[in-house]
Amino acid sequence: MDLEDQANVNRLAETSGTDDMVVLLGQPDANSAGLFAETVTRGDPTWAGPLAGVPLGLPVYHVLEPEIKEQMDGDLYDEHVGLMELSADVDEIIKWVAVCRD
Amino acid sequence: MNPLGPTPAILHASYVLAHAPDLVRYGSKPVREIGRDPSLLPQVTGSLRPWDEVVAYPPNQVFIGNLVPDDLASIPRPWYENRIDPAGSEGPFGRMVTQPALYGLMKLCDDFDLLAIDGELADQAGADLADFDHRRGRITGVDPAELRAMAEASNGLDLHQDGRRAGFIRTVHDQDESLSASVLLENLVCKATAVLAVSDLLRRARLAAGEIDYLLNCGEEAVGDRYQRGGGSLSKAVGEVVGCVNATGSDVKAFCSAPVHALIAAGAMVAAGVHRYVVVLGGGSQAKLGMKFGAHLRSGVPVMEDCLASMAFLVGPTGADGDGMGLRLDLAGKHPIGAGSSPKAVYEALVVEPLVRAGLRMTDIDRYAVEMHNPEITEPGGSGDVPKTNYRTLAAMAVLRREIERGDMDRFVAERGMPGFAPTQGHIPAGVPYLGHALEAMRHGSLDRAMIVAKGSLFLGRMTQLVDGVSFVVERPGSRPS
Numbered sequence: 068m069d070l071e072d073q074a075n076v077n078r079l080a081e082t083s084g085t086d087d088m089v090v091l092l093g094q095p096d097a098n099s100a101g102l103f104a105e106t107v108t109r110g111d112p113t114w115a116g117p118l119a120g121v122p123l124g125l126p127v128y129h130v131l132e133p134e135i136k137e138q139m140d141g142d143l144y145d146e147h148v149g150l151m152e153l154s155a156d157v158d159e160i161i162k163w164v165a166v167c168r169d
Numbered sequence: 170m171n172p173l174g175p176t177p178a179i180l181h182a183s184y185v186l187a188h189a190p191d192l193v194r195y196g197s198k199p200v201r202e203i204g205r206d207p208s209l210l211p212q213v214t215g216s217l218r219p220w221d222e223v224v225a226y227p228p229n230q231v232f233i234g235n236l237v238p239d240d241l242a243s244i245p246r247p248w249y250e251n252r253i254d255p256a257g258s259e260g261p262f263g264r265m266v267t268q269p270a271l272y273g274l275m276k277l278c279d280d281f282d283l284l285a286i287d288g289e290l291a292d293q294a295g296a297d298l299a300d301f302d303h304r305r306g307r308i309t310g311v312d313p314a315e316l317r318a319m320a321e322a323s324n325g326l327d328l329h330q331d332g333r334r335a336g337f338i339r340t341v342h343d344q345d346e347s348l349s350a351s352v353l354l355e356n357l358v359c360k361a362t363a364v365l366a367v368s369d370l371l372r373r374a375r376l377a378a379g380e381i382d383y384l385l386n387c388g389e390e391a392v393g394d395r396y397q398r399g400g401g402s403l404s405k406a407v408g409e410v411v412g413c414v415n416a417t418g419s420d421v422k423a424f425c426s427a428p429v430h431a432l433i434a435a436g437a438m439v440a441a442g443v444h445r446y447v448v449v450l451g452g453g454s455q456a457k458l459g460m461k462f463g464a465h466l467r468s469g470v471p472v473m474e475d476c477l478a479s480m481a482f483l484v485g486p487t488g489a490d491g492d493g494m495g496l497r498l499d500l501a502g503k504h505p506i507g508a509g510s511s512p513k514a515v516y517e518a519l520v521v522e523p524l525v526r527a528g529l530r531m532t533d534i535d536r537y538a539v540e541m542h543n544p545e546i547t548e549p550g551g552s553g554d555v556p557k558t559n560y561r562t563l564a565a566m567a568v569l570r571r572e573i574e575r576g577d578m579d580r581f582v583a584e585r586g587m588p589g590f591a592p593t594q595g596h597i598p599a600g601v602p603y604l605g606h607a608l609e610a611m612r613h614g615s616l617d618r619a620m621i622v623a624k625g626s627l628f629l630g631r632m633t634q635l636v637d638g639v640s641f642v643v644e645r646p647g648s649r650p651s
Contacts, residue, residue, distance in 0.1 A: 068551070095558045100626045102551035113550065115202075147511040153568060154561035154578070 068106045073116035076107055080123050090127040091135065092164065093148075095155050100129055101163035108167045129164045131157050175445075175486035177436035178493035179643060182483075182605040183370035184232055184263035186476040186592070187271040187362050189458060190217040191329040193475055195354060196458035213462055216472045218249070221477060224265055225252035228543045231590040232478070233263030234605050238587035248545055249471055262605035264369060270297035271477070272328065272336060274361035277304040278410055283353050285311050285319055286328070286336040293330075300368045304410060325350040328478035345395040352391070355455040360403055362479035363452030364410045370448065370481040371411065382444035384408045384418030385435055387427035388451040388479075389595045407450060416448075425540070425599040426625035427451070428480070429639045432601070435484040436496040436641075443630040446485045453477025454595045461593070466491060472545050478594040483602060494611045497642040500527055502622075504638035516566050519622050519640045531567045534585065534642070536619040538603035539563070541591040557580035559622075560586035604643070613644040618644050 068076075079088065094100040098150045102112060107125045111118040128135050130148055193199055193213060193612070201573065203209045223229060227248040230236045233537030235257060245250050258265040267275075272286055273294020286294070298305060311319075313334075320327060320337045341348040371378055384404035392401030404418030421431040428451055435447040455477065462472045470532030487495060502523040508514050524531060537560070544554035563586075564578040573581055591598035600621035610616035627638035 094553070095562075096553040098548060099551045113464055140343060146509075146513060148568070150511075150513045150516070150562055150565050153575070154558075154565035156504040 068103045068111070068116065068118075069095065070116040073111060073118045074108065076123070076125075077117045077121065080125070085123060085125055087126055090125050092127060092129045093114065094129070094160070095149075095151055097156060097159040097163045100160045103127075104164045104167035105128075127164060127168050129160050132161050132164070174440045174442045175610070177484055177495055177496045177498065178487040178646070179432070179604060179608065180407040180483045180485050180488070180493035180607055181370055181374040183366050183373060183481045184234075184605060185362055185366045185369060185479045186223075186229055186232060186263070186265040187274075187358075187365070187453060188220055188223050188265065188268050188475065188477070189271055189358070190475050191475050192354075192358065192455060192463070192477070192518055192553040193217060193459040193472060195326060195351065195455065196460060196462075196474070197456040199459040199462055200351070202463065205323065212466055213459065213472055216462075216466060218471050218473070220267055222249070222252060222471075223252060226473075226590075227251065227253055228545070228590040229265065229476070230256055230260070232592070232602060233258075233260030233265060234609065235260040237606055237610075238590060238603070241588045241590055242583075246545065247470065249473065253553050255383065258482045261609060262373065265299060265476070266365065268330060269293035269357070271361065272330070273298050273308045274365055275357050276309075277301055277307045277376050278357060278361045278364055278406075279307070281341070283341065283357065284328075284336060284338045285316055287311060287313055287316055290330050290335040294355050295439060300372060301410075303412065319333045326354060342394075347391070347393055347395045356390045356392050356403070357479055358455045359388050359452030360410075361452070363388060363407045363450045363481070366452070366481040367407055367411045367413075367448055367450050370483055374483050376446070376483065376588060378412035379508065380414050381408065381413040381416040381446050381448050383435075384413060384416050384445045385429040385431040385447060385449045386418065386420040386451065387423075387449060387596055388420075389424070389427070389454055390452065390521040403452070404450065407452070408448075413448070423637055423639075424625035424629065425596050425629060426623040426637050426639050428599060428601045428602050429621060429623035429641065430623075432482060432484065432496070433498065433501050433639060433641055435482075436498050439484055439486060440498060442524050446483065448481055448483055450479070450481040451596050452479045454597075457594055458561055461546060461550040461552075468549040470545075470549060473543075474593055476592055478592045480597060480601065482601070492612075493646070494608055494643040495646055497644055500524070500529075500642040502638075502640035504624075504636065506635065510634075511634050512562055513566070515624065515636065515638055516562060519624075519638045520563065520620065521566065521570065523640065523642070530572050531563070531570065532572050534618055535621045536587070536603070536607070537563055537585050538587075538600040538607075538619060538621045541587075541598045541600065541602045542588075542589045542593055543591060544589050546593050554589065555580070556586065556589040599625070600640075607643055611643075614645070616645060617648040618642060
């Protein structure tokens, strides 16, 4: 997760609190989805950004997870996510995001 | 194809890797991080690879053409441990040069005495640069005491070789950031590496520099002073050093997709009869050296962003001997402003639309070249395997279009894609690293048609949220049924 995104997440957490905050990821592979999920839960594992050593513990989901998909308009989902749903290793992505979330 | 003018072709390609371990510390990311924590510098320098390991690194051997991308697919990872032996620094369409040669190139490109190097380095550099007899006299050294005095009297940056201060680049104007030593260093290495690529290109093409009519630079440097930062042109500056006395030139700026924009423009110039020979060139990106060094250190892998990359392409009329590969301007693709930025919208515009326009299917393209970033460099930082993701997306498009079955996606990726082998040098990886391989394969008759697809992150400049993209198809002469 780049430093600007980390700073934005950190700022929102500090100014608005984390009670009503959910992070939604869209990375196309398990490795980067896992790294991003870890960043917003346990802190930046690369120790490079504002979330280094900041375990926000935010609930984090991937856009490919069924509980996210079922809340979205079907046509819009197909337009923006359909191609990734077909091309990505969905099970692996969900597994790694869930590991961080749980 | 074009009854009004010559059919344009990409006639030759050249790629250069300049080993620059002592410039890694001045990459944008390292310079900021080392400034905050100086203890990082010895960690960085201790994780850099020596010259022989850089030469033997399999992706680098693919970049200059000694291996084909399919060879790389069969070499187990990590590639930095599975080096090629023996490995040469010269390939069929490229070469690697040492850091002393790079410093020497910078010195012979230095028209304003921005740079001083010591005598020992000048001697090392001169031996490697036989192509530049008309300028080699500029590679002169100063004695270490003079270098020390210069560094003490001026603002600027020390340049290192073999653990010693071996050079110095000065700030020209203390109140003009665009003429600071760090920006001038970026511009000078870009010019120097582009000069070597163009020189190498013409040598391989056996074409006199005076035959070139026009130069199109597509590098990512920002030449200019404070009143026109980024507005300047590097193309003519490069052509001057190489000796293209009959050429003028201009620069095409479009982030990573600039080389493909430039090649389409070059082809159009040739087809329209405006110019006979056009060179598209792009120099290396100093800012991106060591960009992911933090992730590399933490992962215990070498700091692999240790080379500046450059490239040059000769575009001209298809020769009577059928040499080169046809540039199908009728199959040029673009991502229009109104197309939307979802992956589906981007690939519809760049890949599907031009093919459908010509009555072709995705499976009529033998190979696709997308962003060819080396995954070994990008994965430790969480950026994933960029080419693999792109090829999977292309395969998914083919499924949606009912050209292949879902179960055939892996085969589509294996047959029409390739592993990433390009250094993460901005505009360099965007499809065009495959052009040298495509030329060789078409000369041998093993490839009929390839599509080059480039995307650019326009949003990085904070002036628009848009992405960009362009594409074209290259074709083996005579491969189309008449």
